[in-house]
Amino acid sequence: MAGYAQKQGKRSDGTGLAGVVDFLLANARVVLGVSGAAVLAIATLAVKRLIDRATSPPDDDSDMKAKQKSLEESWQELSLIQTMPKSQLPLRREKLEEPLLSPVVDGTTEDPEDVVPSSEMLPAKSKTQLCLTLQEKLLSRYQDHISVSEAKKILGKQLSKDICAELQDFLKNKCSELPFGNAFLSGYLCDGLIGGGTLEVAFMLPLVLESSLWTLIPGEQTVVNNPCFWMIKRTSLEYFPRGNSPWDRFMVGGYLSSNAISSALRKVLVASINWPAISSMLGCVVRPVMAPEELKLEVRHEQIHLDITLCPMMESGDKTLLAASLKEPVENLWQQSFYATEVSKLKDLDARDSGIRQCCLHLLKDVFEIHPFWCKLTSSHLIHVLLHLSETESDWSEAALAIRFRQVLEELLQFLEEGSLPCYFDSRINLLGHLRLEEIDDIGYTLYEALAEPDLWSGLGL
Template sequence: MEGFGHKRRNADGTGLASLVDFLLANARVVLGVSGAAVLALATLAVKRLIDRATSPPDDDEDVKAKQKSLEESWQELSLTQTVPKPQLTSRRGKPEEPLLSPVKSGTTQEPEDIVPSPEMPPPELKTRLCLTLQEKLLAHYQDRVSASEARENLGKRLSEDICAELQNCLKKYSKLPFGNAFLSGDLCDGLVGGENLEVNLVLPLVLEPDLWAPIPGEQTVVNDPRIWMIKRTGLEYFLRGSSPWDRFIVGGYLSSSAIADALWKVLETSINWLAIGSALECVVRPVVAPKELKLEVRHEQIHLDITLCPMTEAGDKTLLAASLEQPVENFWQQSFYAMEVSRLKNLDARDAGVRQCCLHLLKAVFENHPSWRKLTSGHLIHVLLHLSETESDWSEAALADRFRQALEELLRYLEESSLPCYFDSRINLLEHLSLEEIDEIGFTLYAALTEPDLWNGLGL
């Protein structure tokens, strides 16, 4: 057994020596000249330690001699600390500074003399990194999501002034006899989230009840409960031309597309937006967005988007001119916005809930992502309304749970490619998105939810 142990130590020593020789032979290639020198000195000292540890015990004189040699080996090892280290290059291409400034021999450095490196996060950031999701959400809501009162007031004032100017201009054109325009949308209802300020400028059509008949969505050619059509009636008694809106009839129905085209021509050619913007100390520019008519307002303090919405009513239903990309040009789309906001605010008032706070945070997340911004504030409100049917605790302490749960519910709806309207379950609010768009939103949202830190996964 004793001989086997001795052979084993020799074999181990030989194997380690071979490994050391191999490392030394290739160190210059991997580490360069200066790095190889450091490794050589350190390895030589370690190799001597290994040789002495694996060699058989000797007499006292040999032991004393080897102890002296051992001290020399440690001294050799300590020499590696005096070799200057190669400077590391940071991502910005500059040499990184040492965390602590060098201390002269024989002196002491007081703690207050230690200056942290610029690369080190400030103390408040370190504290922030230790916060829970609940605390991060509340802090983010206070710091970034909740728009300042000054920004909101400026946005409302500009919107009201532009609305009044547009109203005065449209009165000069009898071809578009809109009623009194008014403002609607998140800015007006205190539901601003993130940096975007948006408002709807509603242009009501006053239709004669004896001349126009709304057709429910189930009876339209698309058989969609959200899409309506408005048919011209009584032509045998009231000839065409009896209504100022008769000029927009296409195939016997009131054409939302024809009205939008006429409105765009007025906006583009008949209104002096340069003069209006100069009077309001901003820049106003009409644009055709992918699916709607908009006015872009650029002020030195805010950016504001105003969406123009021709609207009519059918009983208790609010119908907006359908998007410009609809395949049929005489569609009208039912809007649930007023019902959504009213229901959300009533629920919060009833239990002092944080649904509106949760909506603000969700909007801030979704408006900063190229795929997620395809989902509107309306989609998020309906998710929260559905969630309110199953969850009763909407206190501030439950904000993080409800926030995470709302995202998980939205992901489930995306997986099913269906988000039922809270007020009419027959309506799928994801119907306007293609399957590719739904898959892209769902995949990226799933990836964010599976991040170890949900906060980082959502890009906040």
């Protein structure tokens, strides 16, 4: 009887119930799983607290309130588990050890897919991209990366004039037998179309030819049958044999060889002129570019960078012919240049309607120069596309910049699909004629991909 009474006493003090609880909790995970075990644990804890409250002597009011609050929180957590969607419970084995309960916020839960991150959670760059339109991005890029200060323009022009004067003096002193005309500056820096980090200048070096001994042959009458390329033929050989003209030394097959003249000038630039002395005098670094097919000088100043191209040229009436700058070996071809007419027409159109064609050209040029395929198209190609588009679109105000910018790219894509970009001033000339079919396909495909992107800015790699 004493043993029985002792067992009854143990049951009355709660240790028997504790053993049952411990047994259930130890085996609930196996029988009921993780979620079931959690539910059972919280429910059992709540019941145990009720029993303890009934069997224990009354405490002070503060202890009772704390216990009451703890009990209410336990039932609150239990109700949350019961109402939790099944999709939120971890299902995979590797997630069984993760906590099931998340911090309670006003007694409600939210589906993670329905939560939209606030602007404070986004990085600064993302917030900027979300709030700026294509129009604003284009204007911002023009202002921050393309626009060149007047001080840099003035400095670039002054350096170009000084270097051009040194080159002209050398040619007169060392190559006096060749009648060169007065060299003059041209290019985007001089015409106000410059933009970006490097300023582009052209040294135009006219050749003075005897009109009675040389005549121009149109491109369609030559073996290349291309109206863009002309030839200069030596005439009156029966009366004025070879040697009567100082340019006869550059004649190949009866024609004035642009290749021979360019090669001679390249030797002058690379081997004859003392550029270190000129650099020291002008306070900059001037050095020739070593590429065999180019007549270029690089000028590096602490404030600006200049790219100078030497252009042997011949003028006849309203035509300007430049020595053909082709990678393939050429002997007698002279390429007709429309640069002066292009720039004049573009500026005239903008002056008439206060347009943004020149700004659009700067932005396009900035994009194309950094692309591995698009860089094969020059500013001249872009100008002609702008001129063609100006025939059909009349609104070139600043507010329409983003629309016109995209339209120029779409117009260019159409020309690439056709494999032909007609010259604005002579439709017989295909400005894409110097590119291989594979190169045109590469440019067209990558441009199509960029235009297909929902965000054109990202598609252009900016």
